[in-house]
Amino acid sequence: MSVAVLLRAIEDPELAAGVTGSCFALDEASTDAVVLALVAARALGEPIVGIASGPEGWEPALRDAIALGIGEVVRTWSEEMADADALGRAAAIAGVVPSDARIVVAGGAPSDNGSGLLPFALAEILGWPAIEDVIEIRSNGDEQVVRARASGGRRLDYRLGGTAVLVAARGGAAPYPTVARRLAARRAALGLVSPSGLVDEGRLRFEGFGPARPVTRHLLQPQASASAGGRLRSLMSGGAAPKVSSEAIEATAGFGAQLVALLAREGLV
Amino acid sequence: MAGRVLAVASQAGSAAAALAQKFAKENRAEADVVVLSGKLLPPGAWASAWFAPGAEARHAGELLPATADTYDVFVFDEARPGKEMAGRLGVRLGLPVVAEVVSLRAGGDGLQVVRNTGGGARTATLAAPGGRAVLVASSTVGSPGGSARSATPPGKIDVNSTNALIELIGTAQLGPGEMEVTEADVVVAGGRGAGGREGFGALEELAGLLGGTVGASRVAVDAGWAPYSRQIGLTGKTVAPRLYLACGISGAPHHVLGMRNSSLIVAINMDKQAPIFQVAHCAIVAKVEEVVPELIGELRKRPPKAAERLEVMAG
Numbered sequence: 052m053s054v055a056v057l058l059r060a061i062e063d064p065e066l067a068a069g070v071t072g073s074c075f076a077l078d079e080a081s082t083d084a085v086v087l088a089l090v091a092a093r094a095l096g097e098p099i100v101g102i103a104s105g106p107e108g109w110e111p112a113l114r115d116a117i118a119l120g121i122g123e124v125v126r127t128w129s130e131e132m133a134d135a136d137a138l139g140r141a142a143a144i145a146g147v148v149p150s151d152a153r154i155v156v157a158g159g160a161p162s163d164n165g166s167g168l169l170p171f172a173l174a175e176i177l178g179w180p181a182i183e184d185v186i187e188i189r190s191n192g193d194e195q196v197v198r199a200r201a202s203g204g205r206r207l208d209y210r211l212g213g214t215a216v217l218v219a220a221r222g223g224a225a226p227y228p229t230v231a232r233r234l235a236a237r238r239a240a241l242g243l244v245s246p247s248g249l250v251d252e253g254r255l256r257f258e259g260f261g262p263a264r265p266v267t268r269h270l271l272q273p274q275a276s277a278s279a280g281g282r283l284r285s286l287m288s289g290g291a292a293p294k295v296s297s298e299a300i301e302a303t304a305g306f307g308a309q310l311v312a313l314l315a316r317e318g319l320v
Numbered sequence: 321m322a323g324r325v326l327a328v329a330s331q332a333g334s335a336a337a338a339l340a341q342k343f344a345k346e347n348r349a350e351a352d353v354v355v356l357s358g359k360l361l362p363p364g365a366w367a368s369a370w371f372a373p374g375a376e377a378r379h380a381g382e383l384l385p386a387t388a389d390t391y392d393v394f395v396f397d398e399a400r401p402g403k404e405m406a407g408r409l410g411v412r413l414g415l416p417v418v419a420e421v422v423s424l425r426a427g428g429d430g431l432q433v434v435r436n437t438g439g440g441a442r443t444a445t446l447a448a449p450g451g452r453a454v455l456v457a458s459s460t461v462g463s464p465g466g467s468a469r470s471a472t473p474p475g476k477i478d479v480n481s482t483n484a485l486i487e488l489i490g491t492a493q494l495g496p497g498e499m500e501v502t503e504a505d506v507v508v509a510g511g512r513g514a515g516g517r518e519g520f521g522a523l524e525e526l527a528g529l530l531g532g533t534v535g536a537s538r539v540a541v542d543a544g545w546a547p548y549s550r551q552i553g554l555t556g557k558t559v560a561p562r563l564y565l566a567c568g569i570s571g572a573p574h575h576v577l578g579m580r581n582s583s584l585i586v587a588i589n590m591d592k593q594a595p596i597f598q599v600a601h602c603a604i605v606a607k608v609e610e611v612v613p614e615l616i617g618e619l620r621k622r623p624p625k626a627a628e629r630l631e632v633m634a635g
Contacts, residue, residue: 171407
């Protein structure tokens with residue numbers, strides 16, 4: 052039995068001048084996955100296998116994952132995979148998930164150009180359930196209970212009947228690797244598996260990059276009559292357009308009831 | 321004419337619905353919008369309900385493949401369980417899946433999809449030659465408007481069917497002191513005019529009644545009335561809850577930056593010239609010590625929010 056964790060490296064140009072000679076670093080979402088996998092491995096008493104689908108340049112970042120506590124890492128890659136979409140990569144990864152793995156832990160959407168869809172595509176290929184935003188896994192005898200974060204400060208507890216893909220919630224604090232672990236990670240052998248006939252090409256064609264789309268929700272509308280101080284304040288608040296409050300409640304008796312009525316109209320109480 | 325689009329909304333103000341409607345309008349296509357769960361997300365003029373209360377991604381997974389002959393493009397929201405549905409449907413139907421989609425148009429030999437990449441630093445244009453795809457709309461697309469076409473569900477699903485591999489065995493609602501400000505639907509924030517440490521006690525009670533948590537301005541944190549983990553603003557956390565209740569907060573620019581994207585901002589302040597009223601949807605010019613106890617009294621007369629939520633979850 053084992054716990055598998057999906058690893059992804061992202062490009063960080065600042066690392067180019069570093070000692071590893073690589074500009075790839077372990078993605079933050081993958082670090083969250085490693086933290087959760089360590090918790091799962093402790094709860095289940097099973098070893099952790101890291102799985103990555105990336106080029107050779109990822110290896111220093113994958114060694115960082117070993118330094119954090121991953122037992123071994125398998126990388127699956129071929130040149131044809133460079134243009135593969137999330138489903139193609141999920142198919143390739145599904146081919147190297149250990150047959151004895153009970154849990155696959157993945158991170159959320161990576162911070163570069165990742166989609167966050169791969170864990171769910173992998174779950175569908177494997178025929179496993181998936182749970183998002185997982186913050187904890189514990190073992191009660193033979194059964195495993197997984198706690199997930201939901202909106203509005205809710206926590207959902209699931210009982211796992213068998214295998215599952217768990218997507219780690221953001222914010223896991225990674226342990227600081229010891230020097231001994233770092234040295235061992237440098238010497239560790241990384242497995243390489245070529246995916247065969249798993250990549251479905253030609254479903255999407257890249258046509259080019261374009262400028263960023265504006266995400267501004269409040270347009271800056273400086274008033275001609277505004278003072279210099281008013282304009283500066285408007286700029287510093289990120290362009291939040293001054294507006295007359297859409298609803299003013301008089302500070303008279305019963306304003307609490309008025310406010311509750313307003314919240315009820317908005318579906319908040 | 322471009323292909324038919326089905327948007328499956330999993331949140332209010334669905335970006336998926338907005339993207340599908342925009343595509344239909346610009347490309348003379350047909351778009352249907354359905355909501356995932358009729359109880360958690362009530363259908364309105366912009367969507368029809370296909371799924372019974374309590375429906376989850378796995379239930380949608382049973383129904384949606386049956387629509388493969390009817391629709392060419394499927395659009396989902398980023399919010400749970402949109403991504404799970406998109407990933408699973410893409411595998412089932414063998415269609416390309418694209419996330420963070422900001423625009424969509426029919427052209428050339430199929431479909432042109434523009435998505436955010438590099439954390440929104442630029443966009444990438446992708447072509448789906450077959451004109452068919454599964455998409456996840458970026459939350460920056462906007463909200464739907466107008467009305468949706470009436471779409472006929474392809475069948476019925478049993479939301480009470482159990483999945484032997486996974487079972488929801490319990491839910492818990494965190495209290496106002498345990499919940500992170502970034503995950504709460506309701507944030508009751510206090511500032512210099514909140515009434516000091518005692519005033520924050522009342523805010524915590526109010527937050528509990530609203531099913532939310534307590535936030536604070538930098539002044540209140542500096543004064544020791546609330547911990548730093550509760551600080552909202554440029555030097556604290558950025559929040560975008562459904563309700564932001566600003567109690568005795570003046571609205572300094574560095575605070576406004578951390579809360580301006582909240583859906584509903586209610587501000588209580590004695591000073592009617594306070595800048596917070598420039599970003600508030602609802603303004604109350606009064607002392608916090610007068611408003612908060614009255615509001616608590618009114619809310620106590622109503623059933624507790626948390627209990628309602630658990631009932632909804634039980635489905």
